[in-house]
Amino acid sequence: MQQQLRCSRVASSRITPRTRTSVVVMASAKPKLQLMVNSCTGKMGQAVAEAALRAGVELVPYTLCGPADAAAATTVTVAGRPLTLVPPATRDAVVQELKGRYPHLMMVDYTLPDAIHSMVDFYVQHRTPFVMGTTGGDRAKIAAQVEASKVYAVIAPNMGKQIVAFQATMDLMAKSFPGAFSGYKLRVVESHQSTKKDTSGTAKAVVQSFVEMGVPFEVSQIELVREPKAQMEVMKVPADAINGHAYHTYQLVSGDGTVMFEFQHNVIGRTTYAEGTVDAALFLAARIDAHDGKTLYNMIDVLRAGAMR
Numbered sequence: 001m002q003q004q005l006r007c008s009r010v011a012s013s014r015i016t017p018r019t020r021t022s023v024v025v026m027a028s029a030k031p032k033l034q035l036m037v038n039s040c041t042g043k044m045g046q047a048v049a050e051a052a053l054r055a056g057v058e059l060v061p062y063t064l065c066g067p068a069d070a071a072a073a074t075t076v077t078v079a080g081r082p083l084t085l086v087p088p089a090t091r092d093a094v095v096q097e098l099k100g101r102y103p104h105l106m107m108v109d110y111t112l113p114d115a116i117h118s119m120v121d122f123y124v125q126h127r128t129p130f131v132m133g134t135t136g137g138d139r140a141k142i143a144a145q146v147e148a149s150k151v152y153a154v155i156a157p158n159m160g161k162q163i164v165a166f167q168a169t170m171d172l173m174a175k176s177f178p179g180a181f182s183g184y185k186l187r188v189v190e191s192h193q194s195t196k197k198d199t200s201g202t203a204k205a206v207v208q209s210f211v212e213m214g215v216p217f218e219v220s221q222i223e224l225v226r227e228p229k230a231q232m233e234v235m236k237v238p239a240d241a242i243n244g245h246a247y248h249t250y251q252l253v254s255g256d257g258t259v260m261f262e263f264q265h266n267v268i269g270r271t272t273y274a275e276g277t278v279d280a281a282l283f284l285a286a287r288i289d290a291h292d293g294k295t296l297y298n299m300i301d302v303l304r305a306g307a308m309r
């Protein structure tokens with residue numbers, strides 16, 4: 001069934017990370033920020049820690065890890081720097097100590113969907129501001145819990161600037177024209193590296209907008225492509241991006257089959273999310289400094305604030 005997707009062509013040139021432009025909100029006064037990235041044993045954790053260093057953000061030399069990682073090693077290296085691994089068994093004690101040493105401590109979370117609730121509990125319990133990029137879990141429950149705690153956080157399933165803009169646009173369309181696509185059929189196909197554990201959190205969020213536009217659709221109908229052969233042959237993912245890509249296609253067809261819309265965002269690698277995560281951390285640090293009462297944000301808030309480079 002996945003093989004039947006007549007996927008629109010990916011641009012023939014290689015997809016490249018977005019162009020760097022100037023820093024907007026951070027230019028005037030650098031917010032106080034000491035960033036601890038969890039989990040740097042993973043792909044996104046590594047990418048974010050590297051992006052933080054590129055942006056001149058102070059990186060705290062510790063990282064929370066899963067139990068298996070701690071059994072195998074005591075450190076992980078990011079851009080030549082060793083970070084001490086902190087397993088679940090010792091994380092409470094270590095974080096108490098780190099809070100004393102790093103008064104502007106903020107955490108970034110890229111762990112796993114299975115761990116997301118325990119990670120949120122942990123940040124809330126220790127009252128550590130955090131940027132949560134991990135997908136999965138009960139998103140409404142997490143938002144309610146974090147909001148009630150008044151712990152500062154940015155939570156979003158996608159940190160890529162242009163994808164966030166696309167999400168915001170779909171949301172705007174749904175709010176402005178509810179039912180605009182009633183009678184249409186939706187097909188959603190997403191392809192990610194085979195290690196991805198869950199259905200795309202981005203696709204789930206975008207689907208919600210289409211539902212509000214009148215299209216009946218269940219998250220379980222999202223088609224997942226995880227096989228490298230189908231990824232290369234059907235989705236046209238370059239061979240060297242099989243271990244790191246995120247291709248999404250949303251196709252809407254009218255009831256009589258005479259009209260078709262297709263939206264697509266295809267990302268190779270992880271740079272766009274990593275850079276967006278650093279933007280989110282700098283934004284959150286500025287909000288903490290501002291003390292204006294609001295504590296819970298998503299990436300659309302970060303984008304609207306002009307805080308994405």
Ligand SMILES: NC(=O)C1=CN([C@@H]2O[C@H](COP(=O)(O)OP(=O)(O)OC[C@H]3O[C@@H](n4cnc5c(N)ncnc54)[C@H](OP(=O)(O)O)[C@@H]3O)[C@@H](O)[C@H]2O)C=CC1
Pocket residue numbers: 038039040041042043044045064065066067068069088110111112113115132133134135136156157158159160195201273
């Ligand atoms: N918001 C966004 O823009 C993006 C979000 N994501 C999301 O980020 C998440 C991570 O993706 P990715 O980096 O590719 O996944 P990886 O599997 O590469 O990394 C996850 C890491 O988390 C570790 N881990 C597991 N449990 C814990 C725990 N309790 N405490 C600390 N660390 C733990 C894992 O260790 P071990 O291997 O030992 O289990 C692993 O090293 C996913 O949910 C993904 O969908 C990804 C890209 C962009």
Ligand SMILES: O=C(O)C1=N[C@H](C(=O)O)C[C@H](O)C1
Pocket residue numbers: 135157158192193196199200201202203245246
């Ligand atoms: O696991 C990934 O890789 C990604 N996860 C996020 C998601 O589930 O939406 C964002 C992007 O698709 C990459």
